[in-house]
Amino acid sequence: MTYRVGVVGGGQLARMMIAPAVELGVEIRVLAEAEGMSAALAATAVGDYHDADTVLAFARGVDVVTFDHEHVPQPVLRALVDAGVAVHPGPDALQFAQDKILMRTRLAELGVPQPDWAAVSDADGLQEFVDAHGGRAVVKTPRGGYDGKGVRVVSHGTEAADWFAALAEDAHGGRLLVEELVDFRRELAQQIARSPRGEIVAYPVVETIQRDGVCSEVLAPAPGAGGRLEDVASAMAGDIAEGLGVTGMLAVELFETTDDRLLVNELAMRPHNSGHWSQDGALTSQFEQHLRAVLDLPLGLTAPHSPWTVMVNVLGGPAEGGLAERVPAAMAAHPGAKIHLYGKDPRPGRKVGHVNVAGDELDEVAYEARAAAAHFG
Amino acid sequence: MTYRVGVVGGGQLARMMIAPAVELGVEIRVLAEAEGMSAALAATAVGDYHDADTVLAFARGVDVVTFDHEHVPQPVLRALVDAGVAVHPGPDALQFAQDKILMRTRLAELGVPQPDWAAVSDADGLQEFVDAHGGRAVVKTPRGGYDGKGVRVVSHGTEAADWFAALAEDAHGGRLLVEELVDFRRELAQQIARSPRGEIVAYPVVETIQRDGVCSEVLAPAPGAGGRLEDVASAMAGDIAEGLGVTGMLAVELFETTDDRLLVNELAMRPHNSGHWSQDGALTSQFEQHLRAVLDLPLGLTAPHSPWTVMVNVLGGPAEGGLAERVPAAMAAHPGAKIHLYGKDPRPGRKVGHVNVAGDELDEVAYEARAAAAHFG
Numbered sequence: 075m076t077y078r079v080g081v082v083g084g085g086q087l088a089r090m091m092i093a094p095a096v097e098l099g100v101e102i103r104v105l106a107e108a109e110g111m112s113a114a115l116a117a118t119a120v121g122d123y124h125d126a127d128t129v130l131a132f133a134r135g136v137d138v139v140t141f142d143h144e145h146v147p148q149p150v151l152r153a154l155v156d157a158g159v160a161v162h163p164g165p166d167a168l169q170f171a172q173d174k175i176l177m178r179t180r181l182a183e184l185g186v187p188q189p190d191w192a193a194v195s196d197a198d199g200l201q202e203f204v205d206a207h208g209g210r211a212v213v214k215t216p217r218g219g220y221d222g223k224g225v226r227v228v229s230h231g232t233e234a235a236d237w238f239a240a241l242a243e244d245a246h247g248g249r250l251l252v253e254e255l256v257d258f259r260r261e262l263a264q265q266i267a268r269s270p271r272g273e274i275v276a277y278p279v280v281e282t283i284q285r286d287g288v289c290s291e292v293l294a295p296a297p298g299a300g301g302r303l304e305d306v307a308s309a310m311a312g313d314i315a316e317g318l319g320v321t322g323m324l325a326v327e328l329f330e331t332t333d334d335r336l337l338v339n340e341l342a343m344r345p346h347n348s349g350h351w352s353q354d355g356a357l358t359s360q361f362e363q364h365l366r367a368v369l370d371l372p373l374g375l376t377a378p379h380s381p382w383t384v385m386v387n388v389l390g391g392p393a394e395g396g397l398a399e400r401v402p403a404a405m406a407a408h409p410g411a412k413i414h415l416y417g418k419d420p421r422p423g424r425k426v427g428h429v430n431v432a433g434d435e436l437d438e439v440a441y442e443a444r445a446a447a448a449h450f451g
Numbered sequence: 452m453t454y455r456v457g458v459v460g461g462g463q464l465a466r467m468m469i470a471p472a473v474e475l476g477v478e479i480r481v482l483a484e485a486e487g488m489s490a491a492l493a494a495t496a497v498g499d500y501h502d503a504d505t506v507l508a509f510a511r512g513v514d515v516v517t518f519d520h521e522h523v524p525q526p527v528l529r530a531l532v533d534a535g536v537a538v539h540p541g542p543d544a545l546q547f548a549q550d551k552i553l554m555r556t557r558l559a560e561l562g563v564p565q566p567d568w569a570a571v572s573d574a575d576g577l578q579e580f581v582d583a584h585g586g587r588a589v590v591k592t593p594r595g596g597y598d599g600k601g602v603r604v605v606s607h608g609t610e611a612a613d614w615f616a617a618l619a620e621d622a623h624g625g626r627l628l629v630e631e632l633v634d635f636r637r638e639l640a641q642q643i644a645r646s647p648r649g650e651i652v653a654y655p656v657v658e659t660i661q662r663d664g665v666c667s668e669v670l671a672p673a674p675g676a677g678g679r680l681e682d683v684a685s686a687m688a689g690d691i692a693e694g695l696g697v698t699g700m701l702a703v704e705l706f707e708t709t710d711d712r713l714l715v716n717e718l719a720m721r722p723h724n725s726g727h728w729s730q731d732g733a734l735t736s737q738f739e740q741h742l743r744a745v746l747d748l749p750l751g752l753t754a755p756h757s758p759w760t761v762m763v764n765v766l767g768g769p770a771e772g773g774l775a776e777r778v779p780a781a782m783a784a785h786p787g788a789k790i791h792l793y794g795k796d797p798r799p800g801r802k803v804g805h806v807n808v809a810g811d812e813l814d815e816v817a818y819e820a821r822a823a824a825a826h827f828g
Binding site for chain 1: 782
């Protein structure tokens with residue numbers, strides 16, 4: 075017997091599941107969107123994840139199907155479940171990651187603190203929300219947004235006219251999500267793993283630093299996060315994981331408001347950029363933990379093995395030449411930095427790698443991680 | 452540009468290079484002896500490493516050829532070099548790992564402390580050495596031995612008659628290596644990495660515990676090894692790496708004698724069982740370091756990130772059922788243990804996996820590692 079995990083999607087999150095799978099003796103198979111993707115080494119199939127037959131064929135012979143992303147359509151997910159395939163996270167959980175209005179509605183039912191929000195179907199409705207929230211608000215397309223895409227700050231109801239027009243043709247109904255602009259001190263992320271049997275483990279809450287709507291840096295743990303903040307964040311994430319029936323890794327992106335509240339910003343039901351630090355900073359990385367959780371194996375300890383770990387993303391890559399050419403200088407200058415490259419070609423704004431540095435002094439660790447990552451810019 | 456490493460041999464050492472290769476964005480290709488071996492995920496070819504054409508074809512398109520083992524014949528290695536392939540470690544270094552009499556001769560030239568030894572060609576010669584060393588000695592076949600194979604303790608010259616007979620037909624000359632039985636307190640191992648440009652980094656010296664001639668446990672660092680012991684061991688390993696022209700990882704197995712000397716027992720020019728602790732205990736694992744060294748990239752820091760790491764081998768595996776069946780109970784009881792399985796079928800005495808545990812207290816760490824590994828016995 076060998077444990078076999080099938081991952082739909084061949085991006086860097088699937089790629090980063092390969093290392094712990096190999097170490098644990100777990101066979102990992104990937105359904106990639108195309109040849110030569112990040113997770114190509116483990117790609118046993120190339121095909122379209124929108125096609126149920128393709129995904130069903132891929133799923134044959136694996137113990138569980140899990141995901142590199144949250145975009146597999148509900149009918150495909152349901153077809154897997156109907157065929158008796160274990161799917162983690164399952165369609166009932168994933169719907170909340172696929173539709174931000176459903177997510178906000180469900181979190182409201184659960185009583186989880188979140189920004190003021192509304193589902194609006196036209197410019198007048200949007201204008202009304204904006205007027206009631208200080209003249210500005212954040213509009214989001216409920217489906218398909220990520221890394222700042224599908225997010226817009228508006229002060230007039232007319233500024234989302236194009237999105238309303240596009241949504242009018244959408245089968246899911248033509249509403250946009252609008253949220254108050256939260257007055258926040260910083261952004262945090264709380265990761266948690268939950269297995270089908272209901273075992274839950276929480277990671278330390280981390281601080282995430284965004285640039286142009288994209289995560290650029292993570293400080294683990296979040297400075298000053300001991301005690302109450304950590305307790306509140308992990309309890310919230312636990313409530314969400316149970317309330318939404320999430321299995322595998324769940325990331326809860328949080329606003330820490332200027333008046334000391336924690337409000338849920340976004341959810342991700344998969345390994346997440348805010349947890350890449352755990353590869354080199356925690357006893358069990360989020361990628362190993364995700365494999366253990368979706369296989370319903372006992373979960374691993376999440377304790378950091380250094381006081382601080384800082385993760386800095388490599389975004390875009392060098393304007394000239396490839397990433398590999400920068401490796402020697404980065405390694406020479408930063409022999410303690412852990413360099414992770416995703417096998418992707420550089421392109422402006424694209425996540426092509428990250429650097430982790432762990433150590434005793436936050437200032438030094440952060441400096442080292444930034445300086446090492448800068449070699450790849 | 453992508454760095455490409457070709458590894459000859461598909462065993463667990465090649466397998467454990469996969470994880471750091473994937474993380475660093477290094478393409479790894481393996482020439483496996485057969486289908487379904489430990490490193491099958493990265494196997495781009497299956498073939499006989501004794502055949503120069505097979506290895507030459509495999510080597511096309513990689514930046515460097517390195518090894519899972521030291522058994523590739525010299526003519527094959529020379530053919531690679533002649534074809535302009537970078538080979539690390541190269542044939543001049545590997546000859547000392549392939550022939551223990553050559554190794555002893557060279558270490559003697561370098562003035563490295565080692566047990567008394569002799570190359571003997573018949574029972575009389577062996578008897579003479581035994582008589583001069585207290586009536587007992589260790590006889591070794593100079594070529595092909597590993598994990599206690601090809602090693603015999605004798606008290607009479609006639610006890611190696613079968614080996615002398617076999618060697619009489621060997622092209623390398625019919626001599627056996629005989630060594631004094633060293634009165635040792637414990638066994639240690641010193642690992643070092645050396646790159647083609649001559650950069651050297653040493654790992655902490657570790658204590659290795661053998662059972663029936665096979666490594667069963669490693670304590671990292673060796674208890675009480677700070678200061679002089681560490682300095683002497685790393686200086687010896689550095690002298691050997693330079694003196695023998697080793698590139699990549701070198702493991703120097705040492706006897707710590709009852710009168711406080713360090714004597715070289717064996718050498719291994721590849722990642723080594725005594726360094727598996729580094730996967731979960733050091734900033735740069737021996738597998739990442741080996742890749743960096745053979746690619747002539749700058750080397751990584753070797754510092755441990757916990758005071759103690761203990762590695763316990765899984766030898767043989769369960770008498771009934773597979774290893775995977777034991778994973779849930781092991782994980783449940785030991786959530787902080789790092790379990791490594793090699794994808795090999797259980798067989799008495801075979802190395803099929805290992806467990807690493809890191810932490811602050813040696814007693815607790817060792818207990819945890821032994822208890823977790825025992826689940827797989």
